[in-house]
Amino acid sequence: MSVEYDFEGRVALVTGAAGALGGGVVAAFVDAGATVAAADLVDPDEVDLPDGATYYQGDFTDEEAVADTVEAVVADHGGIDFLANIAGTWRGGTPVDETDVETFDFLFDVNLKTMFLASKHALPHLRDSAADQGAVVSVSARSSLEGGEGDSVYRATKAGVRIVTESVAEENLGEVRANAIMPSVIDTEMNREMMPDADHDAWPTPAEIAEVVLFLCSDGAGVTSGAAVPVYGEA
Secondary structure, eight states: OOOOOOOTTOEEEEESTTSHHHHHHHHHHHHTTOEEEEEESSOGGGOOOOTTEEEEEOOTTSHHHHHHHHHHHHHHHSOOSEEEEOOOOOOOOSOGGGOOHHHHHHHIIIIIIHHHHHHHHHHHHHTTOSSSSEEEEEEOOGGGGSOOSSOHHHHHHHHHHHHHHHHHHHHTTTTEEEEEEEOOSOOOHHHHHHOTTSOGGGSOOHHHHHHHHHHHHSGGGTTOOSOEEEOOTTO
């Protein structure tokens, strides 16, 4: 069964738009009729966006850049109804006593600080959303649910995303819904190259995960806030 969403007249801000998952979320919002503000750090020439999306280049680990980007989106489009915090990355392979502090700082900046800053500056506009309620969807991870070998810092950042999500939900009851998604391995070209012998058919695609992001922004999820939703299929 296919599900269609109508976000005509709604504005979605998507961070990490140049990545595989971010690009999938941008495309899904555009297909649903939303006006999409696609944000990332990379040069505009490196980003291929569909019609209906506008690119905003900015470093979302820098608060001034985040504030400027959010204000530019509001000035250009009249407000923000949905925030999809997709920016993030993975680093791992070493135990705690062999992990350098640069890796620690990098992962907390990219995975948690971007989500915190984007939410902080978008929330006042999400409260004014023309939708019944504004919505935030952020990316946690299945591995955030427990400790593991070799990627403790990554897991900690994604656990932090869940906790901040729950806090945003609690602080904005009745005004803004906030939920997280928990992927495991996503079917991307990079992951296929890194794990050539894995069962790629078991991995959910960015487009499939994007459908869950849209659902969590839709009226169909109107009673869902503060949740961490698994999106790892059979992976």
